[in-house]
Every structure is written in structure tokens, then in C-alpha cells.
Amino acid sequence: MLKIAVIGAGSWGTAIASSLGKKGYEVSLWHRREEIINNIKEKRENTKYLPGITIDENIYPTVNLEEALIDAEVIVLAVSSQAVRNVCESLEPYVNSDQIIVNLAKGLEADTYLRLSQVINEVLPYNEVYVLSGPSHAEEVAKGIPTTVVVSGESREKSEYLQEVFSTDTFRVYTNPDIVGVELGGALKNIIALGAGMSDGLGYGDNSKAALMTRGIVEISRLGKVLGAKSESFAGLTGIGDLIVTCTSMHSRNRRAGILLGEGMPLQDVLKEIGMVVEGINATKIAYQISNLYHCDMPITTAIYKVLYENADVKEVVRDMMTRKKKNEIEEINSLYYHGWK
Numbered sequence: 322m323l324k325i326a327v328i329g330a331g332s333w334g335t336a337i338a339s340s341l342g343k344k345g346y347e348v349s350l351w352h353r354r355e356e357i358i359n360n361i362k363e364k365r366e367n368t369k370y371l372p373g374i375t376i377d378e379n380i381y382p383t384v385n386l387e388e389a390l391i392d393a394e395v396i397v398l399a400v401s402s403q404a405v406r407n408v409c410e411s412l413e414p415y416v417n418s419d420q421i422i423v424n425l426a427k428g429l430e431a432d433t434y435l436r437l438s439q440v441i442n443e444v445l446p447y448n449e450v451y452v453l454s455g456p457s458h459a460e461e462v463a464k465g466i467p468t469t470v471v472v473s474g475e476s477r478e479k480s481e482y483l484q485e486v487f488s489t490d491t492f493r494v495y496t497n498p499d500i501v502g503v504e505l506g507g508a509l510k511n512i513i514a515l516g517a518g519m520s521d522g523l524g525y526g527d528n529s530k531a532a533l534m535t536r537g538i539v540e541i542s543r544l545g546k547v548l549g550a551k552s553e554s555f556a557g558l559t560g561i562g563d564l565i566v567t568c569t570s571m572h573s574r575n576r577r578a579g580i581l582l583g584e585g586m587p588l589q590d591v592l593k594e595i596g597m598v599v600e601g602i603n604a605t606k607i608a609y610q611i612s613n614l615y616h617c618d619m620p621i622t623t624a625i626y627k628v629l630y631e632n633a634d635v636k637e638v639v640r641d642m643m644t645r646k647k648k649n650e651i652e653e654i655n656s657l658y659y660h661g662w663k
């Protein structure tokens with residue numbers, strides 16, 4: 322039986338381990354904290370990160386990395402984005418080059434601006450690295466609610482192998498060769514979800530949220546084009562698909578954080594209240610810095626950056642966005658699909 326190691330027993334790691342466990346695979350589930358592992362062992366439930374979901378007996382919780390990784394064909398990384406480098410460094414002594422790494426985290430690395438697959442490649446250069454991303458809240462996947470995602474990486478054959486490995490009758494996996502677009506879609510939608518939450522927290526309406534989502538995907542695609550993504554990916558599951566779910570779902574930590582911020586709660590209190598990773602906070606700063614570096618216009622990201630990092634008043638940044646230089650929508654969208662000389 323195929324063995325899979327899931328590294329990180331937060332909500333997403335636990336949900337994906339549960340989905341893989343239900344297929345009958347032998348799954349090891351690693352977490353750095355003993356109390357979480359002991360809790361899972363005793364209760365067969367991850368009460369902190371994914372309450373209410375039974376963890377099957379073929380899922381083996383452990384704090385021992387070596388034990389988790391031994392004989393695993395696939396290593397699933399399910400930690401927060403800024404921990405990916407550190408965690409890969411901890412894996413390095415125990416990993417062999419035949420093991421395929423699949424990253425689930427959505428983000429970009431601060432300071433280096435690398436995509437997470439690039440970070441993993443730097444630390445574990447002999448392993449093939451793939452990404453699984455898309456509109457997939459852990460709480461729903463764990464309950465078997467129909468969900469669609471994308472796997473992406475260099476080889477078509479391995480992508481199709483992973484498609485088989487992760488697919489279930491409620492978890493449909495597509496492939497997409499554009500890893501740049503897949504990773505950027507997942508990382509950047511969290512910024513817009515924070516904005517959608519702020520909009521809700523301020524009491525704005527559905528018009529505002531539709532505007533944020535539609536104009537959000539345009540600026541995500543604009544940065545994506547600059548960074549070498551295929552524009553078409555942003556029309557797919559890891560682009561507009563993930564943007565829709567994150568901007569509208571009450572499962573989204575980014576949206577919930579945005580709501581609290583929009584209601585006036587200070588950022589530190591918001592993070593404490595959510596108690597899980599809110600990737601959009603770092604992503605906003607990183608995307609803002611990259612957009613400045615490449616002179617890429619990202620008005621929503623810039624507005625959210627000002628609110629989060631410069632204490633700007635949300636209503637004022639919204640007014641500034643609404644009164645910017647007037648534009649032609651179709652010219653802008655066409656420019657995203659024009660692949661001329663670089």
C-alpha cells in the first residue's frame with residue numbers, strides 16, 4: 322500500500338490526511354507539537370485545528386520526522402508559507418531523492434519573493450516538487466463535500482500520477498502545467514479575500530464585493546503576467562475559483578480576518594482571535610513590494626497594504642480607489658492575454 326507523509330497537522334494537513342486515509346493509504350501525519358499529536362492519538366480527532374472529523378486508524382500521528390518520512394513515496398507539505406524553508410531544512414536529513422514533494426501552502430517567501438516550489442527546490446534540489454491548489458476549505462473537504470483542485474509541476478506523467486493519488490469521488494483533481502500561475506493564484510487571492518472581508522466588516526454590499534473580486538483577478542493576472550504565468554490559469558480553479566471561495570466563505574481565515582479589521586479590531590487582536598495562519602497579511606506586503614519593483618499597478622493590494630501597514634483609514638483608501646484615473650476595461654483585459662516579446 323502506498324505510504325504518504327503529511328507534514329503539518331493544521332487544518333489543511335489534517336483534512337488532506339483524512340481524505341488520503343479514506344482511500345486506504347498508509348498516512349503518517351506529523352506535527353511539531355507533542356500535545357497536538359497526543360490529542361489526535363487519544364481522541365482520533367484534531368480538536369484544535371479540525372474539530373468534529375474522525376481520524377481513521379490508518380493515519381499515524383507522530384512528532385518524529387524520520388518516522389513520518391520513512392518509506393513514503395509522496396511527502397505532502399502542509400505548513401504555513403513562511404515556515405516552508407525551515408521545515409524543508411528539517412526534512413533534509415531524512416529525505417531521499419525518489420520522494421515526490423507536494424506543497425499545499427499558499428504564499429510567497431518574504432524577502433526573497435520566491436514562489437514556494439522555488440524555496441523547496443533550493444533546499445531539496447534532488448526532489449521533484451509539485452503543488453496542489455484550488456478552492457478547497459479544509460472543513461468541507463474533510464466532510465466529503467464535492468471539491469475541485471489542481472495539481473501542477475514539471476512532468477505531465479508525475480502530475481497525472483498525483484492526480485490519481487489525491488482524487489476521490491468527492492475530490493476531483495485537474496492538472497495544469499503552469500506552476501507559476503497556479504502558485505501565484507493561490508498566494509495572491511488571499512489579499513483580495515482580506516479586502517472582501519473588510520468590505521463586509523464595513524457594511525458595504527454585494528456590489529463592492531463583486532467589484533473587488535473582478536478587479537482583484539485583473540491585478541492578480543497583471544502581476545502574474547509580469548512574473549511569467551499564463552494568463553489563462555487565472556480564469557481557472559486556482560485563479561478565479563479560489564478567489565471566489567475565499568472571498569465568500571465563512572471558512573476563510575483571510576475573509577474572517579478582513580471582517581474583524583473592517584469592524585475596527587486591531588490587527589494583533591484579529592490574529593489572536595483567528596488562531597490559525599492568515600496568509601494574506603504577509604502576502605499583501607510581499608505582493609506590494611514586488612509590484613513596486615516591477616512597476617505593476619495593483620491598486621487593491623496597495624490599498625490593503627496601506628490599511629495593514631500604514632494605519633490608513635479604510636474608507637479613505639476606498640475613496641482613493643474609486644476616484645483613480647478612469648480606465649477602459651476591455652483594453653486592460655486584452656493586454657493581459659497579449660503575449661508579445663518580453
Ligand SMILES: NC(=O)C1=CN([C@@H]2O[C@H](COP(=O)(O)OP(=O)(O)OC[C@H]3O[C@@H](n4cnc5c(N)ncnc54)[C@H](O)[C@@H]3O)[C@@H](O)[C@H]2O)C=CC1
Nearest residue numbers: 330331332333334400401402404425426427458459597598
Ligand atoms: N485551511 C484550508 O482550508 C486551506 C489551507 N491552505 C494553505 O495551507 C497552509 C496551511 O494552512 P492551514 O493548515 O489551514 O493552517 P493552520 O494554521 O491550521 O496550520 C498551520 C500549520 O503549520 C505549522 N507550522 C507553522 N510554522 C511552523 C514551523 N516553523 N515548523 C513546523 N510547523 C509549522 C503549524 O504548527 C500548523 O500545523 C496555508 O498556506 C494555507 O493557505 C490551502 C488550502 C486550504
Ligand SMILES: O=C(CO)COP(=O)(O)O
Nearest residue numbers: 455456457458573574575
Ligand atoms: O485557500 C483556502 C481555500 O482554498 C483557505 O483560505 P483561508 O486561508 O482564507 O482560510
